[in-house]
Amino acid sequence: MKYIDEFRDPDLARALLGRIERRSRQPVRLMEFCGGHTHAILRYGLRTLLPDHVDLRSGPGCPVCVTANADLDRAIALAHVPGLILTTFGDMIRVPGSAHTLQDAKAAGADVRMVYSTLDALKVARVNPDRQVVFLGVGFETTAPTVAAAIAQAEAQGLENFSVLSLHKLTPPATRAILDAGEVQLQGIIGPGHVTTIIGADAWQFLPQDYGVPLAVAGFEPLDILRAVADLVDMIEEGRPGISNSYARSVSPEGNPTALSIMDQVFEVVPAEWRGLGTVPGSGLAIRPEYARFDAGRRFEVDPGPTREHRGCRCGDVLRGTVTPPQCPLFGKACTPARPIGPCMVSAEGACAAFYQFGRDPL
Amino acid sequence: MSDEVILLAHGSGGKLSHDLVERLFLRHFDNPTLLQLDDAAVLPMPGMSGPAHQPPRAGQPANPRLAFTTDSYVVSPLFFPGGDIGKLAVCGTVNDLSMSGARPLWLSAGFIIEEGLPLADLERIVASMASTAEEAGVQIVAGDTKVVDRGSADRLFINTAGVGVVAPDVEMSGDRGRAGDVVLISGTIGDHGMTIMTQREGLQFDSPLVSDCAALNGMVARLLAAVPAGSIHCLRDPTRGGLATTLNELAARSGVGIEVEEMAVPVRDAVRGSCELLGLDPFYVANEGKLVALVAPQAASAALTALRAHPLGGEANVIGQVTADHPGRVVLRTALGARRVLDMLVGEQLPRIC
Numbered sequence: 001m002k003y004i005d006e007f008r009d010p011d012l013a014r015a016l017l018g019r020i021e022r023r024s025r026q027p028v029r030l031m032e033f034c035g036g037h038t039h040a041i042l043r044y045g046l047r048t049l050l051p052d053h054v055d056l057r058s059g060p061g062c063p064v065c066v067t068a069n070a071d072l073d074r075a076i077a078l079a080h081v082p083g084l085i086l087t088t089f090g091d092m093i094r095v096p097g098s099a100h101t102l103q104d105a106k107a108a109g110a111d112v113r114m115v116y117s118t119l120d121a122l123k124v125a126r127v128n129p130d131r132q133v134v135f136l137g138v139g140f141e142t143t144a145p146t147v148a149a150a151i152a153q154a155e156a157q158g159l160e161n162f163s164v165l166s167l168h169k170l171t172p173p174a175t176r177a178i179l180d181a182g183e184v185q186l187q188g189i190i191g192p193g194h195v196t197t198i199i200g201a202d203a204w205q206f207l208p209q210d211y212g213v214p215l216a217v218a219g220f221e222p223l224d225i226l227r228a229v230a231d232l233v234d235m236i237e238e239g240r241p242g243i244s245n246s247y248a249r250s251v252s253p254e255g256n257p258t259a260l261s262i263m264d265q266v267f268e269v270v271p272a273e274w275r276g277l278g279t280v281p282g283s284g285l286a287i288r289p290e291y292a293r294f295d296a297g298r299r300f301e302v303d304p305g306p307t308r309e310h311r312g313c314r315c316g317d318v319l320r321g322t323v324t325p326p327q328c329p330l331f332g333k334a335c336t337p338a339r340p341i342g343p344c345m346v347s348a349e350g351a352c353a354a355f356y357q358f359g360r361d362p363l
Numbered sequence: 364m365s366d367e368v369i370l371l372a373h374g375s376g377g378k379l380s381h382d383l384v385e386r387l388f389l390r391h392f393d394n395p396t397l398l399q400l401d402d403a404a405v406l407p408m409p410g411m412s413g414p415a416h417q418p419p420r421a422g423q424p425a426n427p428r429l430a431f432t433t434d435s436y437v438v439s440p441l442f443f444p445g446g447d448i449g450k451l452a453v454c455g456t457v458n459d460l461s462m463s464g465a466r467p468l469w470l471s472a473g474f475i476i477e478e479g480l481p482l483a484d485l486e487r488i489v490a491s492m493a494s495t496a497e498e499a500g501v502q503i504v505a506g507d508t509k510v511v512d513r514g515s516a517d518r519l520f521i522n523t524a525g526v527g528v529v530a531p532d533v534e535m536s537g538d539r540g541r542a543g544d545v546v547l548i549s550g551t552i553g554d555h556g557m558t559i560m561t562q563r564e565g566l567q568f569d570s571p572l573v574s575d576c577a578a579l580n581g582m583v584a585r586l587l588a589a590v591p592a593g594s595i596h597c598l599r600d601p602t603r604g605g606l607a608t609t610l611n612e613l614a615a616r617s618g619v620g621i622e623v624e625e626m627a628v629p630v631r632d633a634v635r636g637s638c639e640l641l642g643l644d645p646f647y648v649a650n651e652g653k654l655v656a657l658v659a660p661q662a663a664s665a666a667l668t669a670l671r672a673h674p675l676g677g678e679a680n681v682i683g684q685v686t687a688d689h690p691g692r693v694v695l696r697t698a699l700g701a702r703r704v705l706d707m708l709v710g711e712q713l714p715r716i717c
Contacts, residue, residue, distance in 0.1 A: 001632045004639065013699045045701020094372075107368040116564065116641075222699055338378040348642060358703045362694040 007221030008044075016226040017049055024233045027053040029185060031321050033175060034192035035062035035349025036220050042358035044222040054229065057184065057321035058351035060174050060276060061192055063138045063167075064091045065319055065343040065350050068273040071167050072097030073304035074297075075136050078165060079110040081300055085128060087121040088136035090114045091347040096340065098308040118143075118150035118164075125154070125162035134296045137164045142194040144168040144285055145259035148266035151287065151294045163296040166287050169272050171195050172203055173283035177274075179211050184321045188232035190225065191217035193247045200255025201245050208241035219247040266291055275343070276316030315342035318351050325355040332356060376603025376649075377708035400616065401537055402459040402599065403432035405529055425531035430465030432456060433524035439517055441484065443562050445555075445574030448521055449488035451651060453495040453503075454578045455602070456525040461583040462598045462654065464535045465527030470496065471505035473522040478513045488519065499578035501525070532592040539596040540617030544685035545663035547656045549582065549670050550575070550678040552606050553634040556648035561637050570633045577652030582673045586656070589669035594662035599655045604708040607646040609655055610683075610693045611707040617657075621693045623683035623705060647708045657685055 032038055038058040041047055047056060060066050076097050079086040086102070093102045093114060106112040115121050118135055125133035137147045147164055154162045171192060179186065191204055196217045204215045214235040218228035224246055231244035245251055263285070272284025287295040313335065314328035325331050325344065335341040337353055344352035372379045389397065396404045406429045436452040446454075453470065460467040472492065476485065496503050554575040561572055579600065587595060597617070601609035606628070614621045630645045638645050652675060658666045663681065670679035695705040 001635050004635065008698050010699050042703065043697075044699050045697045045703045046699070048701045048703075049699060103370055103372075104368075107370055336378075338382070357706050360704050362689060362692065362702050362704055 004221070007219070007223045009223065012223055013049075013226055016223065016230050020054065020226070020230050020233055021051055023230070023237055024051060024054060025237060027055070028187045028233065028236055029055040029057060030188045030190060030229065030232055031057045031059045031178075031184075031186050032190040032225075033059040033061040033171060034190070034195070035065065035347065035351060035354070036194070037061070037190055037192070037218060037225060038351045039349060039354045039358075040220050040222065040225060042354045045358075046222060046225060047359070050229065054233070057186070057324070058318065058354075059178065059189075059321055060274065060319040061140070061171065061195075062319070062344065062347050062349040062351070063140055063143070063169065064095055064347035065315060066169060066174075066274045066276065067095070067138055067167055067343065068275050069098050069309060070273065070304070070307040073307055074302060075165060076100055076102055076105050077302035077304040078134055078136075078296065078300055079105040079112050081132070081302065083131050084300075085111045085113060085124060085131055085133045086136060087113045087115045087124055087133060089116075089138065091349070092136055092138060094340065094346045095343045096310065096346075098306070118147045119153075122150050122154060122159065122162060125159055129161060131161060132300075133162050134300070135162070135164045136167070138167045140169055140171050140192070140195050141198040141263070144267060145198060145256075145263045148262045151266050151291055152262060154294055155291065160293075163294045163299050164287065165296040166267070166285055168267065168285035169274065170269070170283045170285065172199070172206070173280050174274060174277060175207070177277050177280045177283075178320055179213065181320070186213060186321070187236050189213060189215045190228050190232070191215045191243075193217060193219045193224070193250060196247070196255070197250045198256050198259045200253055201243050201251055202253045203255065204243055208243065212241050214241040214243070216244040217247050217251050219250065274319075276319035310341045313342040315344045315352070318344050325352040325359075328352070332360070375708065376608060380603075381707075399536055399538070401463055403430040403463040403465060403525075403527070405430050405463050405465070427531055428529045430460050430463045430527040430529050431524070432459040432463075433522065434459060435520060435522040437517070437520050438559065440559075440562055441488065441519060443558055443574055444571060445558060446576035446651075447488055447491050448519060449492035450495045451576050452521040452523045453492050453499065453501070454576050454651060456523040457499045457501055457578040457580050458600045458651075458654075460525050460527040461578075461580040462535075462600055463527075463529060464533035464583070464587065464595070464598065465529045466584070467499065467501045467525055467527040467580050469504045470501050470523050470525045471507075472503050473507040474509070475516050475520040475522075476508065476510045477516040477518050478510055480518050485519070495578065499580055533587060534593055535595055535598055537597055537599065537613055537616035538618075540613050540619050540657040540685050541596060541659075542619055542685055542687035543660050544596055544657040545660055545681055546610070546621060546623065546683040546685065547658055547663070547666060547670060548606065548628065548680055548682050549579075549654045549656075549676045550652075551629040551631045551634065552601070552650055552653065553630060553638065553645035553648035555651040556605070557634045557637045557643075557645075560641065560643070564641070566637060566640065568633045568636060570631075572633045572637065575650055575652035577675055579652065579654055579675070582654070582670065582675050585673050586666060586669050590658070590662040590665050594659040595656055595666065596659065597657040601650050601653060601655055603649050605645070605647040605649055606655065607644075607693065607705050608708045610705065613655070613657060614693050615691045617685075618690050620686040620689035620691070621683055622686055623693060623695050625695050625697050627680055627682045629678045629680055646705065
């Protein structure tokens with residue numbers, strides 16, 4: 001199939017694996033920032049094909065996973081506001097907050113609806129003019145522009161029953177936070193392909209400049225990822241950290257100016273709480289005061305009750321790359337995709353879900 | 364379990380559905396026939412002796428047995444490319460009977476109708492059931508109708524039950540897979556589920572998606588006739604939860620491992636493309652006109668030829684092997700040559716599709 005098979009070609013994959021094998025002398029630890037990469041790596045079995053001394057760690061790039069319990073509780077409390085319709089992406093529905101999930105709220109009578117895009121949420125608002133429709137907005141620079149566009153559209157159309165609970169986050173500050181913490185020694189980073197399509201490869205220049213760590217932007221096909229690993233190995237072996245872009249069919253140096261501009265029009269940068277990272281300065285997107293009436297946080301006052309963390313759950317450590325999912329004592333025992341305790345076991349981008357589904361030892 | 368409630372995921376055909384069946388239904392409806400957990404119950408004919416779920420003892424004449432099954436259909440939309448809820452309700456029950464090796468004979472149909480359903484829609488669906496039943500060679504011989512208040516059901520739900528006869532020399536069950544068996548699929552996967560999904564999402568593709576909804580009894584009859592008695596060990600139609608879930612069920616029930624070649628599993632481009640777009644995996648997407656067979660190795664080539672000779676089986680293929688290694692686990696060899704676990708579906712991947 002065109003545009004898919006070319007990027008899954010077994011012969012080209014073997015050639016790249018051979019190049020990595022030949023070039024890589026020292027043990028390296030690389031972090032794939034993005035949960036989509038973690039899934040692709042495990043789904044295609046790349047971990048088992050790479051040399052043992054190339055260690056891949058998952059990062060915080062799963063929007064559902066990094067959402068703090070306090071924020072989840074707030075969303076669940078919102079869902080219970082009488083007459084309100086809460087719309088969100090599929091994964092969010094199953095993620096446990098302090099005590100419950102949106103799925104529980106739905107089974108208990110709340111009107112929670114899964115949508116594929118924010119524009120679908122606008123449609124729900126349009127066909128239910130007598131009800132309040134809230135979109136629970138999670139995501140990074142990839143989803144934030146579409147949510148900003150929906151808010152701008154709602155304003156243009158005078159849609160008064162639509163609002164957004166913005167839990168959007170920015171990826172470069174989180175990467176900085178992980179490197180600043182210095183808990184896990186990383187020699188290179190596989191850059192998030194979709195995020196970088198928006199923000200541009202140049203937005204990562206601080207990594208080689210300030211930290212001496214190379215970054216290779218990658219798409220989500222096996223060859224994209226192998227090429228990024230090969231580029232990182234080359235830069236590490238040559239001692240010349242820089243930015244490589246194996247996803248040039250989508251990513252440019254400067255990014256997508258239209259998306260960046262609508263994002264900036266609707267959102268302002270604020271500190272945000274990340275699961276595992278705590279409060280990271282300049283890493284969140286809040287709705288600007290000019291659009292305050294579309295801000296569900298301002299429109300509805302809810303009491304989510306006290307926040308509790310899940311006992312024994314190491315999602316926070318997994319998101320920082322300090323442990324791999326199987327090192328969590330709950331992994332595959334108390335915590336499984338059927339009965340998840342932490343969000344990393346729920347989300348389609350969660351590292352624990354990926355390891356559980358694809359990464360367990362076949363024998 | 365006291366404060367738990369039923370979630371949509373309990374009906375997805377994945378792990379939660381299994382938990383519900385094992386921890387609740389089997390606990391209350393405990394009997395050896397149900398415990399077989401096959402698509403249809405196989406029962407002794409009245410007046411004939413011997414437990415139905417065991418093969419006849421050597422030297423004793425074997426008897427034909429009854430196969431009995433039921434299924435409910437709640438698909439939305441009611442009409443979709445390749446079928447409608449009525450066709451699905453007939454094919455689904457015919458297929459459940461066929462997977463026990465039975466020749467399906469009689470069906471019942473129960474209709475739960477929401478107030479306000481256009482009569483023309485109902486008639487179109489009933490006519491479709493009649494023609495599907497005729498083509499499949501079964502008769503709808505009993506029925507029931509209930510109308511409920513608006514909002515108490517989504518337009519139309521249909522339940523069908525079916526009865527068929529299993530020939531004396533046919534012995535198939537989900538627990539009869541053996542190391543060395545060859546795994547066959549009768550055609551492309553994911554067509555039904557992606558058709559429903561893209562209808563709901565309003566997505567369109569250059570090569571349109573069409574449900575594979577079809578009665579498989581004709582194909583099963585040809586398959587059984589083409590190989591020596593007893594060489595088809597298991598038959599399943601991979602509906603909810605898709606091929607991955609069916610293979611996991613067979614591996615668990617038979618206490619064997621299954622190795623699958625990713626590249627050997629046929630998937631239509633439109634299905635692959637729509638799956639890529641929606642972030643789904645065709646291995647977990649429902650089929651309504653496909654069968655998976657575990658076949659003794661010496662009969663595999665004849666079985667494949669028989670499947671391919673049938674109009675519904677042109678793209679049939681050998682997709683893997685049963686092994687004594689890793690019992691209960693399905694392992695996929697990926698296109699790149701890596702091996703990884705192919706697990707059961709967890710939670711709900713798709714909205715109501717059958």
